[in-house]
Amino acid sequence: MKKIGLCVCYDTKNYGSQLQVLATLKKIEELGYDYEIIRYKKKLTPLFLLQSLPRLINPYFLKSKLNKIKKRKLISKYPDVREKVSIRNKRFDEFVQKYFSKLSQEYYGYRALVKGTQNYDLFLVGSDQLWLPNNMGSKFYNLLFVPDRYPKIAYATSFGVSRIPWYQKNRTKKFLKRFNYLSSRELRGAQIIKDLIGKEVKTVVDPTLLFSNDEWLNFIPEQKVIQDKYIFCYFLGTNINHRKIASELSKETGLKIATIPFLDNFVKYDLDFGDYQLYDIDAMDFVNLIRNAEYVLTDSFHGTVFSILNHKKFIILNRYDDNSKNSRNSRIDSLCNLLGLSERRYNPEQDIVASINKEINYTIVNQKLNELREDSLQYLTDALRKV
Structure with missing residues (x-):
């Protein structure tokens, strides 16, 4: 039996990331392969530090690090919030220990x-x-550490941005050319690969979409986190107006708001936003919060995914400005375009109640999703079998 070395982001404090890793493992097991999640810890040698110097002038790297430092500093000013976030982080760690045993x-x-x-x-x-x-x-997720003689597969890997910085194009070409099988989660990602190395690659679904809602019920039994009817607001971004739109929906419908605050960013407004501010929540609870919500408002890719899988009434709000260099909207754009759900994007010219209550023909959505799922599974099956 072939043994797969998996390079996945399994230990991050993000529900979507943990769920897509879980889905990847479940599918690989289902296909009959052995695997290990590769754990890599950087060693701070003089050579490593020297090689890392270019990252210090990388604006994407710097912004990411500064945002984390800023978030920790702001949370430290609120001891009660810091304690609650610590409880949530413990739930993330417990999920890893329970479901990711093959390390x-x-x-x-x-x-x-x-x-x-x-x-x-x-x-x-x-x-x-x-x-x-x-x-x-890091030379890790691009598999540059793997010798040429070993087969390399990318399943639904995302660039996360709509364009590659000019100064990284040559290095991106280098690692892309080493893959035996390439696929992208987004249409834009597939276009980036074609532009860089002239290769047509398949656009496949996120691993979480390789399973139907009924199959997810086998992994995550249904359980109510909140007993009352509610609006689930899953916002990772900092846009205050999104919170105000949610409050408007709450006022119009009479439903309370449930939130999971301070995940990617500290937004001071969130100290008082929402009727249920949830911290003691793991990825299983996250899925059930979407399952049992009357409405979902989100700026998250996986918030969108599980809203679709659970046939929810939902609206997607842009986390990023489309013109921003850091925009990661393309992954949601791609999913909506493929499934005919572009109208679920928030339109400020329309009433939020009317927009979210607009009927979704989930029969058609499921037909499209099933076709994409089967095509994606065929790609993964062929890639694993033929390398």
């Missing part, structure tokens, strides 16, 4: 990582925004 030994340092490749037959990098510009320097 490799910890490869400490780049040399150990390269040497460890001999423990596997092929390598797969799976979904999520693992090819973000600020990840380029």
Whole structure:
């Protein structure tokens, strides 16, 4: 039996990331393959520090690090919030311990990582925004650490941005050309690959969409987190107007608002936003919050995914300005275009109640999704079998 070395972002404090890893593992097991999630810890040697210097002038890397520092600093001013966030982080860690048991030994340092490749037959990098510009320097998610002789597969891996910075194009070309099988989660990602290396690649669904809602019920039994009827607001961005739109919907419908605050950012407005501010929540609870909501408002890709899978009435609000260099809207745009759900994008010229109550023909959506699911599964099956 072939053993797959998986490069996935399994230990991040993000519900969507953990769920897409879970889906990837479930599908690989279902297809009859053995695997390990590769654990890599960077070793701070003089050479590593020297090679890392270019990252210090990478605006994407710097912004990511500064945002994390800013968030920690702001949360530290509110001891009660800090304690609640700590409880949530513990739930994230417990999810990893419970569901991600096939972990490799910890490869400490780049040399150990390269040497460890001999423990596997092929390598797969799976979904999520693992090819973000600020990840380029790690040589991990782009599989640059893997010797040429080993097969390499990318399943639904996302660049996360609509364009590659000019100064990274040559290095991006280099790692893309080394893959035996390439696929992208977004139409824009497929176009980026074609523009860079002239190769047509398949657009496949996120791993979470490889399973139907009924199949997800087998992994995550239905359970009510909140007993009352509610609007679930899952916002990762900082736009205050999105919160005000949610409050308008709440006022018009008489429904209370449930939130999971301070995930990616600290937004002071969120200290008083929502009737249910939830912290003691893991990825299972996250799915059930969407399942049992009357309405969902979100700026999140996986918030959108599970709203679709659960046939919810939902509206997507743009987390980023489309003209922003850091915009990651393309992944949601792609999903909506493929499934004929572009009208679920928030339109400020329309009343929010009328917009969210607009009927969705989920019969047609499911037909399109089933076709995409089957096509994506065929790609993954062929890639694993033929390498």
